Amino acid sequence: xxxxxEHTEHTGVINPxxxxxxxxxxxxxxWRFGKLKAMDTEVLAITAFSPWSQQAWAKTMGLPFPLLSDxxxxxxxxxYDVENQMGxxxxxxxxxxxxxxxxxxxxxxxxxxxxxxxxxxxNEVLYKELEKINKGG
Numbered sequence: 001x002x003x004x005x006e007h008t009e010h011t012g013v014i015n016p017x018x019x020x021x022x023x024x025x026x027x028x029x030x031w032r033f034g035k036l037k038a039m040d041t042e043v044l045a046i047t048a049f050s051p052w053s054q055q056a057w058a059k060t061m062g063l064p065f066p067l068l069s070d071x072x073x074x075x076x077x078x079x080y081d082v083e084n085q086m087g088x089x090x091x092x093x094x095x096x097x098x099x100x101x102x103x104x105x106x107x108x109x110x111x112x113x114x115x116x117x118x119x120x121x122x123n124e125v126l127y128k129e130l131e132k133i134n135k136g137g
Contacts (some may be wrong), residue, residue: 002012010071035123039130041098046070050076082110096121106133110118 036043043065047054051069058067070076074090077083082093098107107129109121 035127036130039127039134041130044068046076046092048074080108094119096126098126098133100133 045065046068052073054067054069058111077092080097082095084091084093094111096109097105100106111119111121
């Protein structure tokens with residue numbers, strides 16, 4: 001996995017949305033993939049758990065997007081400054097990043113881990129940001 005600020009695997013192809021999150025977050029995140037695909041966008045989720053548990057969990061949940069592991073060194077999570085310590089376990093804060101086709105982070109939103117009122121970013125916020133990026137804004 002590319003752990004730098006540039007995401008060359010997707011450069012020039014699509015606008016990837018990176019979600020750095022805990023498993024609970026990914027499981028309950030409300031996404032509309034058809035609309036994102038129509039906006040030339042792909043969703044990628046990154047967590048701090050091992051690739052073996054990720055693969056089994058993603059298959060069990062039937063996730064319609066890639067679930068990537070940043071285990072064991074959490075390089076991407078640290079690089080994006082979303083490390084979250086929960087007791088002895090280090091994971092990622094709930095966060096959204098939109099990376100443009102040139103590999104530049106164009107949008108960043110980190111959610112407060114204990115805000116039960118707003119645990120997820122509304123899809124409409126992402127749609128609005130993607131429209132700006134796609135229009136060259």
